[in-house]
Amino acid sequence: MTNSFRKKPKRSMAAVLLSMTLLLSACGAGGNNNAGGSTVTNPEESKPQVKAxxxxxxxxxxxxxxxxxxxxxxxxxxxxxxxxxxxxxxxxxxxxxxxxxxxxxxxxxxxxxxxxxxxxxxxxxxxxxxxxKSDMVFATKKSGIQEWKDLKGKTVGVPKGTSGEMVLNLGLEKAGLKPEDVNIINMDVAGAVTAYVANKVDAVAIWSPYTTEIEKQVGKENMIKLGDNSSFYPEYSxxxxxxxxxxxxxxxxxxxxxxxxxxxxxxxxxxxxxxxxxxxxxxxxxxxxxxxxxxxxxxxxxxxxxxxxxxxxxxxxxxxxxxxxxxxxxxxxxxxxxxxxxxxxxxxxxxxxx
The missing domain is CATH 3.40.190.10 (Periplasmic binding protein-like II)
Incomplete structure (x- = not known):
């Protein structure tokens, strides 16, 4: 009885070892493309590459x-x-x-x-x-301009063909003026900032952040704001x-x-x-x-x-x-x-x- 009891664990252990060996072999075969097993792919790698x-x-x-x-x-x-x-x-x-x-x-x-x-x-x-509503028309304090109608005969710097010019023209129309009633000078934005700060023009029609640059240089109290985009809303967006x-x-x-x-x-x-x-x-x-x-x-x-x-x-x-x-x-x-x-x-x- 004793001898018979001892032999059973030996046979059981051998079976376990055999099962483990077979399992490991199966895993190895599954991960080997050359052995005909299935291939595990990364989903990210399978995405089609877009040509830059x-x-x-x-x-x-x-x-x-x-x-x-x-x-x-x-x-x-x-x-x-x-x-x-x-x-x-x-x-x-x-x-x-x-x-x-x-x-x-x-x-x-x-x-x-x-x-x-x-x-x-x-x-x-x-x-x-x-x-x-960042496009604005500002007059200098020195110019004496307080409202749109005061632009008549004054010099205004503006980059032509821009939204700044659009707001300027809307303001002139509101005051019953035409562009030819004003001395409009075509300037790039940097030139308009410089001209305003140096009092070479009476007003400018430009946009943020250049309006902020002017405010830094001359002070908000020295800028006379005539209007911006919101002055003409909702008729114009x-x-x-x-x-x-x-x-x-x-x-x-x-x-x-x-x-x-x-x-x-x-x-x-x-x-x-x-x-x-x-x-x-x-x-x-x-x-x-x-x-x-x-x-x-x-x-x-x-x-x-x-x-x-x-x-x-x-x-x-x-x-x-x-x-x-x-x-x-x-x-x-x-x-x-x-x-x-x-x-x-x-x-x-x-x-x-x-």
Whole structure:
């Protein structure tokens, strides 16, 4: 009995060892591709790789134009979309359109003032960034100007073809004046700031953050604000936009779609993390954070849901129709065209809804 009892554990242990050996062999065979076993793959590695393509992008050094680059590059949104963004700085819209016409720029950020060039067929608007009231007309204290009508016969510095000029012309119209009643001098924004600070002009029509720079140099108490975009709301809304070269849109529609998908992610992140957005934009542009924060006071961001809504229900078309009326009045356009002709809404709507 005793001998019989001892032999049973020996046979049981041998069976256990055999089972373990078979199990290990099976595991080894399963992980060996050459042995005909199944292959374990990483889901990330199985995703199709998007070929990286370059987009030459025109931006302006403000929250509307530069924040998307700063965020998109830092968070990898462009890289995820297979986009290498070659960002080029501009200070106003008309030179951006010139660069698109020459093939140097593919997509650009523009303010409302340059929209007339899209109406002329020079660029398709593919997205909305914000509605703004950052365009302002300021007179110097020395000029004696207190209201719009006092601009008659005075010298005003303004970058022509910009939203600053639009606000100036609306103010003149409100006062019963015409542009020829004023000595309007075409200046770039840097020149306008310098001329104002040096009292070389009686007033300027420019936008944030350059208005903030003037305030820093002369003091708010020495600036006479005549009006801004909000002075003419709701008859006029002033959207900032993404605009694409018609040639680029025709040749690379899929890349434009990828750009709008990246911008949809940028928009979500920017609005949810505005303090970080300011910090990243300041680092990217070298514009002080306090200037960018002050700029936020004059911006109404258009989030993805709002963008899809106004592009789908025709509200955005009304915005651009009204701007065209102003462009015709100010002789920027000979006649208005259907705004739907230069709005390409599908990529943005699709990106916003994903």
């Amino acid at each position: 393509e370059t987009i030459n992008f025109a931006y302006m050094p403000n929250m509307g134009g530069a924040a998307p680059i700063a965020i998109g590059e830092e968070k990898g949104f462009f890289e995820e979309a297979g986009i290498k963004l070659n960002a080029v700085k501009f200070l106003s819209g008309p030179p951006e359109f010139q660069a698109m016409a020459s093939g140097d720029i593919d997509i650009a950020y523009i303010g409302p003032g340059a929209t007339f060039l899209s109406a002329q067929g020079q660029g398709n608007i593919i997205g909305l960034v914000s509605l703004g 002033f959207p900032s936009s993404w605009v694409v070269s018609p040639k680029f849109l025709k040749e690379k529609p899929e890349l434009v779609e990828r750009f709008m998908k990246a911008m949809a992610k940028v928009t979500d992140y920017k609005i949810k993390n505005i303090d970080e957005a300011v910090k990243l934009t300041a680092e990217y542009t070298q514009v002080p954070e306090d200037s960018l924060k002050q700029e936020l006071e004059s911006i109404e961001w258009i989030d993805n849901a709002k963008l899809a809504e106004v592009f789908s229900n025709g509200e955005a078309i009304k915005w651009y129709d009204n701007l065209q009326k102003l462009f015709v009045l100010n002789e920027k356009l000979d006649k208005a065209v259907p705004s739907a002709d230069f709005l390409t809404t599908e990529p943005a709507i699709k990106a916003a809804q994903e």
